[in-house]
Amino acid sequence: MRFSGFRVIKEALSGHKGWTPHWRDPEPKSHYDFVIIGGGGHGLATAYYLAKEFGASKIAVLEKGWIGGGNVGRNTTIIRSNYLLDGNEPFYEFSLKLWENLEQDFNYNAMVSQRGILNLVHTDAQRDAARRRGNAMILNGSDAELLDQDGVRKLYPFLNFDNARFPIKGGLLHRRGGTVRHDAVAWGYARGADIRGVDIIQNCEVTGFRTENGKCLGVETNRGFIGAGKVGVSVAGSSGRVMEKAGVRLPIESHVLQAFVSEGLKPVLPGVITYGAGHFYCSQSDKGGLVFGGDIDGYNSYAQRGNLPVVEDVVEGGVSLIPALGRVRLLRGWGGIMDMSMDGSPIIDKTDIDGLYFNGGWCYGGFKATPAAGWCFAHLLKTDQPHETATAYRFDRFRRGYMIDEKGQGAQPNLH
Amino acid sequence: MLINHPLLGPRDAQEFTYLGDAALIQRPDWQADDAADQFHEYLYLRDNPAGLHRELWFHEAGDRSWLVVTRNTVTHEITDVQLARDVARNEGRST
Structure with missing residues (x-):
């Protein structure tokens, strides 16, 4: 079924009796050409592009729980292409271009809203860095605009401009950045993949890999063995747990990141803003809640919940930037598990085991990467060659000394 | 979280x-033949x-400390807390 305005009107007039489930619930077959582990945004996008763009068939997505129940269902929904380094920016620009056409492409309303992202600067040095970043973005086909204080005031008059320690001097505005309805991304990709024959198998947990002579033959699951020509692991957050079953050690630590939503408010925040003096970023959802987050807690965790010191730190950052936030009540907060990699950048690569491929290490930037990560992982799975925008995301970059370290922190995952 | 410091209490x-990871205490031998491989594993x-x-x-x-x-x-x-100095000595590190 195709979604359209006419369809909505027709269903409205006929009592909404014609809507059908968006994807099937098939039993697993004994063998597939491609098995994707992980029914999150990346895994579903990989299956979708494999089928649609790379002409593959016999594809399955295995999901331990329900699709879209992991980090694609619990993030701050921001999309952007404002990275500095050559290994990253072409990839994220490719991703943003896919976002811009995504809803037409998979015929699903993902509420892509390019409302702009403003990175605030508070010192001359930060302004220089913002100018450099902006130039790097423009060179890679993205957009950037350096605003002075008056420019920021016009957009966000209620910010704390004249703070004694961290006055707002301006900001780098990335107009094509914005937010997306995160759940709908998973659902849209799932539906698009399902229409093209992909089996989406939920409640199917991978318990091990069957390998022979260094080749992966398939996966053991709680619903039996499933043979596979190629297996793609796309389970960021659980990468350590899944790859451990294949005996692969990763350049990744798992950390918990907390995010928060306030009670619903009238429209106050037209775009996304990030604080330059503390770690705080904020947008307003279409339901009115302010969605914001900050730093990871900083210690290895699989607990999906964090501790109070970081809550305090995030809220302090928020209130110092937007004093009016002091009157707002928090509605809920949650913790998600991040693959924090050794240089803060992701991995889309083959493993040492033939037929086993890996996509992970997204730190807390995986959501915006969803379309391009799916496309590039599908490219790798189908052709055994990295996509031209993802050539830097290799396992061996650490051994060769080609880290992509946006923050320049070195091999210390909790600082990225 | 509370950490029960061996000298100072909670x-x-x-x-x-x-x-x-506390495995970082065991720094590889830089003169080993495969030092580059060992340091890759140790660091990354x-x-x-x-x-x-x-x-x-x-x-x-x-x-x-x-x-x-x-x-x-x-x-x-948290189930156990020790001084890293003691752990390193027990694991054979001299300094």
Whole structure:
């Protein structure tokens, strides 16, 4: 079924009796050409592009729980292409271009809203860095605009401009950045993949890999063995747990990141803003809640919940930037598990085991990467060659000394 | 989280900074033939277990001692805390 305005009107007039489930619930077959582990945004996008763009068939997505129940269902929904380094920016620009056409492409309303992202600067040095970043973005086909204080005031008059320690001097505005309805991304990709024959198998947990002579033959699951020509692991957050079953050690630590939503408010925040003096970023959802987050807690965790010191730190950052936030009540907060990699950048690569491929290490930037990560992982799975925008995301970059370290922190995952 | 410091008793985890897996105590021999491989594993690869994890915490806002904390990464429960100095000596490190 195709979604359209006419369809909505027709269903409205006929009592909404014609809507059908968006994807099937098939039993697993004994063998597939491609098995994707992980029914999150990346895994579903990989299956979708494999089928649609790379002409593959016999594809399955295995999901331990329900699709879209992991980090694609619990993030701050921001999309952007404002990275500095050559290994990253072409990839994220490719991703943003896919976002811009995504809803037409998979015929699903993902509420892509390019409302702009403003990175605030508070010192001359930060302004220089913002100018450099902006130039790097423009060179890679993205957009950037350096605003002075008056420019920021016009957009966000209620910010704390004249703070004694961290006055707002301006900001780098990335107009094509914005937010997306995160759940709908998973659902849209799932539906698009399902229409093209992909089996989406939920409640199917991978318990091990069957390998022979260094080749992966398939996966053991709680619903039996499933043979596979190629297996793609796309389970960021659980990468350590899944790859451990294949005996692969990763350049990744798992950390918990907390995010928060306030009670619903009238429209106050037209775009996304990030604080330059503390770690705080904020947008307003279409339901009115302010969605914001900050730093990871900083210690290895699989607990999906964090501790109070970081809550305090995030809220302090928020209130110092937007004093009016002091009157707002928090509605809920949650913790998600991040693959924090050794240089803060992701991995889309083959493993040492033939037929086993890996996509992970997204730190807390995986959501915006969803379309391009799916496309590039599908490219790798189908052709055994990295996509031209993802050539830097290799396992061996650490051994060769080609880290992509946006923050320049070195091999210390909790600082990225 | 509270960390039960062997010398100072229970302290708020906020007083500490976190480094990572306590395996970092065992620095490879830089003169070994495969030193490059060993240092690649030492610097960049991690076990990253879901469960008990021995890890290095630094009492930055306290007595500036390094601790080896055994903590469950699924529940955040801390079951053992030792001075990293003692752990390193028991593992055969001289300094």
